[in-house]
Amino acid sequence: MTDTSESTSEHRLPRTIVPVRYELTIEPDLVEFGFDGSSAAEIDVLEPTNRLVLNAIELEVTKAWVIDPAGNRIEADAIIPDADTERLTIDLGAQLAIGRATLHTEFTGILNDKLHGFYRSTFTDTDGNDQVIATTQFEATDARRAFPCWDEPDFKAIFSVTLVVDEGLAALSNASELSRSIREDGKHVVAFADTMKMSTYLVAFIVGPLDVTEPVIANGKPLRVAYPRGKGHLTDYALEVGRFCLEFFADYYGIDYPGDKLDLVAVPDFAFGAMENLGCVTFREILVLVDPAAATQPELQSVTDVIAHELAHMWFGDLVTMKWWNGIWLNEAFATFMEMLATDAFRPEWDRWTTFGSSRTVAFDVDALKTTRPIEFPVISPEDAEGMFDVLTYEKGAAVVRMLEQYLGEDVFRQGIRAYLSANAYGNTETTDLWDALEAESGEPVRRIMDSWIFQGGFPVVEVDLVDEGSTLRFTQQRFGYADDIGEGDPDVDAELATEQWVVPLIFSSATDGNVNFEKVLLEGPSIDVDLFERIDWVLVNTEGTGFYRAQYAPDLREALVSRAQEALSPIERYGLVDDAWAAVLAGDLSTVDFVHVVERFSAETDLSVWERIIGGLVSIDRLVDGEARERLQAIVRDLVQPALDRLGTEPIEGERDLDRELRGALLDALGILGADDGARQLARTLFERSEAEPGSVDPSLLAAAISILAATGGAEEFDRFVNRFEKAETPQERLRFLNVLADFDDSALMDRFLAMTITDAVRTQDAPYVLRRCLSNRNQGPRAWTFVTEHWDTVNERFPSNSIVRLLEGVRSLSKPDVADSVFAFFETHEVPQGDKTLAQHLERLEVNVALRAREAPTLAAHLG
Ligand SMILES: [Zn+2]
Numbered sequence: 001m002t003d004t005s006e007s008t009s010e011h012r013l014p015r016t017i018v019p020v021r022y023e024l025t026i027e028p029d030l031v032e033f034g035f036d037g038s039s040a041a042e043i044d045v046l047e048p049t050n051r052l053v054l055n056a057i058e059l060e061v062t063k064a065w066v067i068d069p070a071g072n073r074i075e076a077d078a079i080i081p082d083a084d085t086e087r088l089t090i091d092l093g094a095q096l097a098i099g100r101a102t103l104h105t106e107f108t109g110i111l112n113d114k115l116h117g118f119y120r121s122t123f124t125d126t127d128g129n130d131q132v133i134a135t136t137q138f139e140a141t142d143a144r145r146a147f148p149c150w151d152e153p154d155f156k157a158i159f160s161v162t163l164v165v166d167e168g169l170a171a172l173s174n175a176s177e178l179s180r181s182i183r184e185d186g187k188h189v190v191a192f193a194d195t196m197k198m199s200t201y202l203v204a205f206i207v208g209p210l211d212v213t214e215p216v217i218a219n220g221k222p223l224r225v226a227y228p229r230g231k232g233h234l235t236d237y238a239l240e241v242g243r244f245c246l247e248f249f250a251d252y253y254g255i256d257y258p259g260d261k262l263d264l265v266a267v268p269d270f271a272f273g274a275m276e277n278l279g280c281v282t283f284r285e286i287l288v289l290v291d292p293a294a295a296t297q298p299e300l301q302s303v304t305d306v307i308a309h310e311l312a313h314m315w316f317g318d319l320v321t322m323k324w325w326n327g328i329w330l331n332e333a334f335a336t337f338m339e340m341l342a343t344d345a346f347r348p349e350w351d352r353w354t355t356f357g358s359s360r361t362v363a364f365d366v367d368a369l370k371t372t373r374p375i376e377f378p379v380i381s382p383e384d385a386e387g388m389f390d391v392l393t394y395e396k397g398a399a400v401v402r403m404l405e406q407y408l409g410e411d412v413f414r415q416g417i418r419a420y421l422s423a424n425a426y427g428n429t430e431t432t433d434l435w436d437a438l439e440a441e442s443g444e445p446v447r448r449i450m451d452s453w454i455f456q457g458g459f460p461v462v463e464v465d466l467v468d469e470g471s472t473l474r475f476t477q478q479r480f481g482y483a484d485d486i487g488e489g490d491p492d493v494d495a496e497l498a499t500e501q502w503v504v505p506l507i508f509s510s511a512t513d514g515n516v517n518f519e520k521v522l523l524e525g526p527s528i529d530v531d532l533f534e535r536i537d538w539v540l541v542n543t544e545g546t547g548f549y550r551a552q553y554a555p556d557l558r559e560a561l562v563s564r565a566q567e568a569l570s571p572i573e574r575y576g577l578v579d580d581a582w583a584a585v586l587a588g589d590l591s592t593v594d595f596v597h598v599v600e601r602f603s604a605e606t607d608l609s610v611w612e613r614i615i616g617g618l619v620s621i622d623r624l625v626d627g628e629a630r631e632r633l634q635a636i637v638r639d640l641v642q643p644a645l646d647r648l649g650t651e652p653i654e655g656e657r658d659l660d661r662e663l664r665g666a667l668l669d670a671l672g673i674l675g676a677d678d679g680a681r682q683l684a685r686t687l688f689e690r691s692e693a694e695p696g697s698v699d700p701s702l703l704a705a706a707i708s709i710l711a712a713t714g715g716a717e718e719f720d721r722f723v724n725r726f727e728k729a730e731t732p733q734e735r736l737r738f739l740n741v742l743a744d745f746d747d748s749a750l751m752d753r754f755l756a757m758t759i760t761d762a763v764r765t766q767d768a769p770y771v772l773r774r775c776l777s778n779r780n781q782g783p784r785a786w787t788f789v790t791e792h793w794d795t796v797n798e799r800f801p802s803n804s805i806v807r808l809l810e811g812v813r814s815l816s817k818p819d820v821a822d823s824v825f826a827f828f829e830t831h832e833v834p835q836g837d838k839t840l841a842q843h844l845e846r847l848e849v850n851v852a853l854r855a856r857e858a859p860t861l862a863a864h865l866g
Contacts, residue, residue, distance in 0.1 A: 010085060011381045012152065013054065016047040019150045019157040020100070021194070026118075026146070027164035027187070028134040028207050033111040033120055035134070039147050041103045041157075045069070050095050052103060055144035055151035056081060056088035058117070063106040064090045069099025086141070088148050105148050115766065115801045117145025118205075121269035125209070126230035133208030133228070135267050135282065137275055140325060141382040143200040153199040154323045154428040162191045163205055170210040172226055174203060174279040176261040195278060196258055197426045199321050204277035206265055218243040219250040219257045226265040227289060234289035234731060238264050241304050245311040245342050252341070254418040255425070258319045264288050264307065269766050271801035272389075274306050276313035276335075283310075284766065286732035296700045297662040299733045301350060304343045312338035320421050323428040325385030329375050329454075330431050332389070333397020337405070340398065349657055353402075354572040354609050357545055361579050361613070363396035364459065364550065368482050368583070369849075370493065371841040372457035375400070376431060387838045389803065392457075399548045400453045406546040407449075407505035407520060408442045416441035445503075449522070452503040453548065460502050461550040462523070464541050464557055473539060476527040477504060480550050482849045483588030483856070501525065504549055510539040511568065518543060538564060545572035550580050552589075562601055571607035578602065578610060582617040585857075586849055592621050592857045593864045596636060603640055608663040611644070615670045622674055623779055623816070624858045629865035636865075637675035641667050650683060652699045665701030672709035684709035704737055711741035719750045727762075739767060743774035743785075751781040755788040759795050769804035772796075776811025783820045786812065790827055806836025809843055816850035 020042040028035040043052075052066070064076040078091040090103070111120040111134050121133045136146060144151040163171040164187050171177075175193040183189055195203075206226070213235050215222030223242050225235040242264055250256050259279035266285045274283040287306040290299065312335045322331055344352040366372055375397055379385045405413040416438035424433065431454070432447065439446040453459075460477035467474050479500045504523040509516050512534045521528060538560040541551045553561065565574050581598045584590035590598075599614045618637060625633055645667040652661055672680035684706040691698040691706075698706070710718050722738045729735035742754045755775060758768045775785035789796060789808070797805060812824050824847060833840045 013087075013150055013155075016045070016049060017052060017054075017150070018044045018046065019155055020044055021158040021160065022147070022149065023160045023162075024147055025162040025164065026205060028111060028118070030111070030120070030132040030134055030166070030169075030208065033132075035109050035111060035118060035146075036107075037109065037147055038106045039104070039149075041105075041149070043101055043103055045096055045098050045101050048095055048097055050092045052090040052092070052096075054088055054090075054148050055086055055141070056107075056148040057083060057086040057144050058112070059088075059107045059109045059145065059148060061088060061105050061107045061148060063104075065104050066092060066096060067102040067104070068094075069097055069101055086144055107148065109146060112145075115269055115271035117142040119269075121208075121267050123228050123268040125228070131209045131228070133206065133210065133267065135206045135208070135265075136204045136277075137271060137282065138203055138277075139201040139275060140328070140385055141201070143203055146203075146205075149200050151200045153201060153321050153325070156197045156199055156321070156426065156428065158197055159195045159203055160192070161195075161203070161205060162189060163207055164189050165207050168209070169207055170212060170226065172204070172206045172210070172212075172263055172265060172280055174198075174259070174277060176222075176279075193260060196319075198278055198318060202276065202278045202318055204275075204280040204282065206267075206280070206282070210265070212263070213239065215261075216243055218246040218262070221246070221257055221259065221261055223262045224264070225288065226263050228266065228268060228285075231266070231285075231289055234291055237290050237292050237300070237303065238288045238307060241307045241346065242311065244346050245308045246314075248342050248345055249312055249315060249338070252338075252414060252417075253315050253421055255315060255319070255421055257314060258425075259314065262311075262314075269764060271766060271803055274310045276310045276317055278314060278318045281307075281310045283307075284732075286736055289732055291731050291733075294696065294700055294731055295733050296665065296704050297350065297658040299700075300658075301343065301347075301352075301355070304346055305339050308342035308346070309335045309339035312342065315421055316417075319426065320424040321428050323430055324379065325382055325388070326376055326379040327429070327431055328379075328385050328388050329393040329397050330434065332393045333375070333401055336394045336398035337401040340402070347658075349659070351571065351609075351659060353544070353546075354570075354575065354607070356399075356402075357572050357575045357579065357609050358612060359395040360399045360545070360548070363391050363399060363548075364480075364579075364583065365846070366391050366842050367396055367457065367459050368480055368586070369842050369845045370481070370497065371838070371845045373838055374455050374457045376454045383835065386803065386835050390839055396548065400450070403453075403505060403547050404438070404446065404450065406507065406544070408438065408444055408446070412442045413438065445522075449503045449505060452501070456500060456502075458497070458500060459549050460504060461552050462504065462506065462541055463552045463554075464508075464539060465554045466536075466539075466557065467529070470535060471532055473508075473510070473530040473532055473536075474527055475506060475508075475521075475523055475530070475541065477501060477523055477549070478526075480583070480587070482586045483852055502549070505547065506541060507543045507547065508539060508541040509543045510536045512536050516568075538568065540569065540573060542576060543573070544570060545576045550583055551576065552580065552584070562598070565602070566604050571610055574602070574605070574607065575610045575613055578613045578617070582613070582620075585617070586853060588852075588856065592624065592861045596621070600636070600640060603643060605644065606647075606663075608659045608666060611663060611666055611670075614640075615666065615674065618670075618674055620853075621861065623814070624854055625862050625865060627866075629862040631676075632865040634674065634676045638671065638677050641671045641675055642677070645671060650702075652702070661699060662701045665699075665705040668702060669705040669708050672705070673712045681709055681713055707737060707741050708744065711744040712746065714745065715747060716750060719745055719747075719753070723757075736767070739763065739771055740774060743771050743778060746778070746780050748781060748784055751775065751778065751784050752788075755785060759792060759799060765800050766804075769796075769800045769808035772808045773811040776808075777814045779814075782811070782814055783817070786815055786820060786824065790823075793831060802835050806833050806839045806843075809833065809836075809840060812843055813846045813850060815847065816854045818851060818855075821847055821851045 023040040026037045066074045074092045074094045076090050077093045080089040161173040165171045171190040173192045174195045178191045181189045210226045212226045215224045265282045266288045270284040317331045420437035435447040461480040463476040465474045509518050648664045671677045687706040726738035
């Protein structure tokens, strides 16, 4: 999208004043939760004016004056804050001439507890004392809560930060510390070096009782981890990953890391996962502090992913930045893509592009809905962009970037990225600038391809058929959608959706006499025919699962694939077969009974992702049946899973793959809960007791499964023990593991106890929305959690970070029993979630799909299983 709103929108500041360099001095008060600040902002005055307009909110600006280009001081006549537009207007006593001037402001603000702007985060130290950290989260538009500024991403400037702090406190900002002096009153004045030219949303300052590791050198710059005191033993892994990623990206991008140092900062309260402030990246503790010996593979992988993601942003996002918030999707999609690339290089044995399949599935799941959205859409106000921080931006966006990379070729793609970054360093871009760079490098119609994926929602299913007596392969595309036979679907809308098409970069493989051939074609228009010169044994579209489309095969082609899946297909391709089969169930094209038959043929499966997809489908089916039919389903699960677990054994094997270790846990979990297997439940208890008696003696994946089984099948005794373990946990991972499973107990009194906990200080507001989401997904107790959310709606909204409310509500998708679903629909007739209305509409439509699934499938499934 080109930006036409620039001069007209009330959300865009006039371009007649351009900031160049801010000198900021900030003095936080960790006792009274406030701060004092002053700013000297060098500005270029492009037109004579006696009025300056910039952004500020929740700041009291007590003084303002300008030193004009001639060196004269002009006092402010009036300082006018406007809370609605979050603007500050400064009327000057005289006309300000064209040239370089300096705006001086003095102000005070509050350290809020809303996890945005300049805010406070608290923790209890190892001696049991309550401690306070003052920290920042500015993206998208909250720098204006900390200092008056031109708070739009293309007003890039240099920042020179000074923090005034109490003795004994750490002070961190984007650049390295230049000096530390002691003021008359004993306060420490910490001055930092100038940053590079960058956007306001990337500025950071953090003050508090933090410790900092010794630096390691990465790409020539010092890299450290900063952490709440007492947690230094959990920092080695982040240093290792950080160093690897910084060097990996410098090499990939062909540009050295643009900061002068890099701190990875663990913050006890954090609304997002992490934030890519240049040189001073902030994280939730669980995404940076970890004990590798006690963590599961997914826990370690998420630390790796998130560090990689944020460091990828140091170049893509920080060095080169979107002009306006409509471009935020590319910023995030690309960083997510690079995160996969870096994690894959860091631990090749984790097979990261295969496990990415589950992220792609989550994106497909939303994008199959009529209420999906295009990846990029016009953004007038910054709040419009708040809805962009979702699965379509991150997961679909990354999947689409991956599809393009694989179609163009990895080397060509990287060359295009390098050209784009070096041409736009320290500047701002539109999405199309990247497509043009890739087009120039590859000679392919990148803009045309990508526009079809970026500016329309949804995705195609590609049908594969053999025609002309087997001599021609025909690929046909149409928009994929779920069956929603309960809704009164608008026929006009349906007809219009049916006409939508994409420019699909198809990669397919086919086999003749055991030889496999790979081909690439661009599917434009409804279909394309490919001539075959030999008879083929099988054909697979979406080779290596890199395309963002589903596949549907003619019956005999499907059978040819399924029967050869184990020997001929890669794990991600087998994953795709199961995933497409489950999607066909939701679309009403395959029955749940047939899905069970499909997965029964995967009994020899050895891959974690494929198993997780099989189990995921069975968990959904399990929700549709009760009584004898459910018992019959449990027996089917046992028959399927037990042999796979037997092959792996119930104890870890020295030297085995991390993914096999994790698979063992996933299979045990499925056997114990979904399969209701006595042996698995007994083993879970044995493992947990062993781990309690001798910490560290049980493999983390097995232990996680054991805890999950004990919660799903346990009572008050287990609940109390787990609450205790949650409170006394030694690592952030262990803490979250015990917190999460408290949502899984199948007991109304225990559910009530846990629900009550989620709105007290027992559970951090950064975590509570996500565990409430899990409570809503509890098979039998979900409706109870729903009632709780409705009865505490105001508390929930007031207490939790605003971005998290709609994430909490994702749990309503599971409430598919008709009466509960009706109460959900009715509730949102009269209650809104303004910061996530698009996403809420998706949750509700997805719930409709589940209600329809239940109505369509439950009776026949019960009859079949009973
Ligand atoms: Zn990001």
